[in-house]
Amino acid sequence: MEIGDDEEKINLVKSLCDAYGAGPKKETISLKAAFVVLYPLDSENKPLPLVTKYDEEELMIAFLIVVLGKLLCTMTNYFNLAASLTPSLTVATEASEYDWCTFIIEWLCDTAHRFQEKFLRDGFRSGCGGSFLFVMIFYLVHLHRKLVEWGVFPRVKVWNSLEIRAALMDDKLTRDKYGKLLTCLVYALDKAYGEEHSLVLRDVDCFGRTVSIVTQP
Known part of the structure; x- marks a missing residue:
């Protein structure tokens, strides 16, 4: 996200906004435009081969746009990627060298914080962002129930x-309310994938800190 004074990356960000920008002010990145680059077709609707190094780099950038926009850093507008994430696309060719797990968590926390800030101030918010896939798996894994095929990773x-x-049926309270199996409101169940699964909450978390438990009635 931080490209500093790197002129090459600054120019790349500008060119990506021009190429994939959507909206009057190019405030988002179009996933539809990225899909076209990701799967280029000739006049006979046959896939075009990657000929040059530039073609490969363009493909990797388009792939990263789609992965971020559809899985890792989704928005309420599921057809676009937030323009503020454009700097992250500059590392597409060496994406495997970066810590995307931390990136996903930080983006999720940042969007949640901005959602809360605006909602508390204005009483409404048009939408939020973050990895819906991560939130779903986090929710499912931390329900107080026997997990599916414990020991398999990634959990998805x-x-x-x-x-x-x-x-969902096990956790349902009423027709449109959930939370029956959420045993902890402050800390989620601390589960280590390398150990035998247990439904019992730990007294100490993975950092050695004492865990204060607040359970639902």
């Missing part, structure tokens, strides 16, 4: 529509 591998529906 074990959840299908049937398992998700079963978990």
